[in-house]
Amino acid sequence: MNAIANLNLAQALPGAVRKLDPRELVRAPVLLVVEIGAVATTVLSVADPSTMGWIVTVWLWLTVLFGTLAESVAEGRGKAQAASLRALQQETVAHKVHGSFDQLRYTGNLAELPVDEVPSTALRAGDVVVVAAGDRIPGDGDVIEGVASVDESAVTGESAPVIRESGGDRSAVTGGTVVLSDRIVVRITSDPGRSFVDRMIALVEGSERQRTPNELALNVLLSSLTAIFVVVVGSLYFVADYSDAHQSLIVLTALLVCLIPTTIGALLSAIGIAGMDRLVRRNVLAMSGRAVEAAGDVDVLLLDKTGTITHGNRQAAELLPLTGVAQDELAQASLLSSLADETPEGRSIVALVDGFETGAERLPQPPGELVPFSATTRMSGIDTGNVSIRKGADSAVAKWVHSTGGHATDELDAIVERIGASGGTPLVVAERRGLQPARVLGVVHLKDIVKDGIRERFDEMRAMGIRTVMITGDNPRTAAAIAREAGVDDFLAEATPEDKMALIRREQEGGRMVAMCGDGTNDAPALAQADVGVAMNTGTTAAKEAGNMVDLDSDPTKLIDVVEIGKQLLITRGALTTFSVANDVAKYFAILPAMFVVAFPDLGVLNVMRLSSPESAIVSAVVFNALIIIALIPLSLRGVRYRPSSAAALLRRNLLIYGVGGLVAPFVGIKLLDLVISLIPGL
Structure with missing residues (x-):
């Protein structure tokens, strides 16, 4: 996604004013208490005007406004990003296929599909459209026929076009992107208003942001502290009256606002929104703030091998027939057993055989019943007459061969082991005629290429305390070779969807x-x-x-950035909470x-800042309490910088910088403000 310029504060101010509505502030109890205090001091100042009363009133209103401004700025950045996404939602003319596409495909009449021109907003899930070069894709969908180059820069920000093709794991297209070449047939998967871009807009604007469990827990804590201080300050009124140190309601209100955790209360929501915003700026769309938080606590990462650790898809490189099997025979069997395999690997086998100068021919009509590839069986094939052919993972085909009374040979084991040891993937081809035991014909060698720099990124994850596990449907030897080359900590081979689920549950337990x-x-x-599921x-x-x-760049190593942003979110929230609490302690002394001090002169020893007068001290503390929120808005949006280190080191750094800083800053700030405020007549 294109970089968004820094939002002008003037643009966020109207939103901040709207958030002064008490119905909005109910979600931020600390700020609601401050607003109630501001209303009370306003009434008191009108009834009995005084310089101190009006100054305190103005700065209490500014405190609430600065708090709502922090959230408004964070939301405004998301709205600015959403504005660029809305450009994708132009209504376009869609070429909707008239009639049943599946029936047309069955009859082979795909060259001239009958289409009706309809507005893109009229499309519904299940409709099939034809998109040619230069056309804008009218809605989210899956490519069901053809292959094309697509410009997705409006969504991802990347200028390089991408290939989208039917079958496999690169079939999804996003509405609003543009086809650059060729022609594809797309089955629409979302109704109007429910598209991927619609969801992105709602999320980056913050309209669907739900508070996370940690945020809710911290809100409960802040609300509890606020309630306690309301009781304490209310009690002080009677204590002061009993001690002949009568205090006005304006002074008590100022004390309450300075005692409650206004700093973190004002910035809490902005921190969460900014965390999701930082992900969006890295082209990762988080569906919830909870996912961002969870990313900060991740310690096990499971990665799919193909397309994640390795480049693209495995490609068929060679056919290796067993002794006594002709090259043509293996080629013909490989071709027929791959006709129902819509995966890129299956297509690469068809392409490889088509390029051979053998007797293997691609028949215009398959002579039998096709057996589609399944992630559960890990095989594809064909049953024609009294002949059955299967192609798939060596263990799956071996099981099928054994079930017919056949058996694998030492020669097959040697070929499979050699391919696996080299980092390749063997696909075994077998044939059964009539009621005879099935026999293995040979092996198709698929090659994987590990992405450049992947080992270094996994080393970084290891330094962050994250264990990496590669998941693949390949046999253990192949998986082990790729795992060594990529530098992952562990692997799960021959994994079915059920195996992946079981592994995740074991880790979570x-x-x-x-x-x-x-x-x-x-x-x-x-x-x-998974606690954090990142889809490409x-x-x-x-x-x-x-x-x-969803990673818009489809870069699996992006999870490092996701984890860093998650940790940064947690650290930022913890750092500013520490600063806020320490900050309040210093204001007690003011x-x-x-x-x-008038009723109890001995308390003068606590006036360590040597403030000019009681009135100046109170006003200085209130002003500082408001200004520190503005000062910390940039940090809450940018986040505290994360450096890979132990939890103890992070805690120590947090206490030294933000704990000590929270104590020192008010002493310095309030003293400087006191020097200025003491010059105001009437104080």
Whole structure:
């Protein structure tokens, strides 16, 4: 997504004023108490005007306004991003296929599809449209026929076009993107108003942001502290009256506002919104703030191998027939058994055989019943007459061969082991004629290429305390070779969707937070089960629906950034909470001595700042209490910088910088304000 310029504060101010509505402030009890105090001091100042009363009143209103301004600025940045996304929602003319596309495909009449021109807003889930070069894709969907180059820069910010094709894990397209070449047929998967871009707009604007469990818990704590201080300050009125140190309601209100945790109360919502905003700026869409928080606590990362750790998809490189099997025979069997395999690997086998100068021919009509590839069986094939052919993972095909009374040979084991040891993936091809035991014909060698720099990124994760686990449907030897090359800590081979779910549940039962990256339909259950499920934007619609984050760049190593942002969110919230509490302690030394020093001169020893007068001390504390919120808004939006280190080191740094800083800053700030405010006549 394109970078958004820093939002002008003037643009956020109207939103901040609207948030002064008490119905809005109910979600921020601390600010609601301050507003009630501001209303009370306004009434008191009108009834009995005084310089101190009006100054306190003005700065109490500014305190509330600065608090709502922090949230308004954070939301405004999201709205600015949403404005660029709305450009994708232009109504376009869609070429909707007239009649049943599946029936047309069955009859083979795809060259000239009958279409009706309809507005894109009239499309519904299940409709099929044809999109040619230069056309804007009218809605979210899956490519069901064809392959094309698509410009997704309006969504991802990347100028390089991407390839979208039917079948496999690169079939999903986003409404509003533009086809640059060729022609594709797309089945629409969302109704109007429910598209991916609609969801992005709602999320980045903050209209669908729900408060996270940690945020809710902290809100409860802040509300409890506020209630306690309301009782304490109310009691002080009677204590002061009993001690002949009578205090006005304006002074007590000022004391209450300075005692309650106004700083973190004002910035809490902005911190959460800014965390999601930082993810969006890295082209990651978080479906909830809870997912961002969970990312900060992740200690186990599961990654799908194909398309995640390795480049693209495995490609068929060679056919290796067993002794006594002709190359043509293996090629013909590989071709027929791959006709129902819509995965990129299956297509690469068809392409490889088509390029051979053998007797293997691609028949215009498959002579039998096709057996589609399944993630559960991990095989595809064909049953024609009395001949059955299967192609798939070596363990799956071996099981099928054994079930017919056949058996694998040492030669097959040697080929499979050699391919696996080299980091490749063997697909075994077998054939059964009549009631005879099935026999293995040979092996198709698929090659994987590990992405550049992936090992270094995994080293970074290890330094952050994250254990990486590669998940693949390949055999253990292949998985081990890729795992060594990529530098992951562990791997799960021959994984079915059920295996992935079981692994995630085992890790979660052990008290660990699990993140999962995936892009395929078979990854959807695991993405839904994981604490943080990051779906690749190039993946299927099912994967994106299941995950609680979508990486628009489809870069699996982006999870490092996601984890860092999650940790940064937690650290920022903790740091500013520490600063706020320490900040309040310092203000006690400004106001409490000022209130009671006349009645109890011995309290003058607590006036360590040597403030000019009780009135100046109270006003200085109120002004500082408001200004510190404005001063911390940039930090709450930017976040405290995260450096990989132990929890103890992070806590120590937090206490030294924000704990000590929260104590020192008010002493310096209030003293400087006192020097200025003491010059005001009437104080």
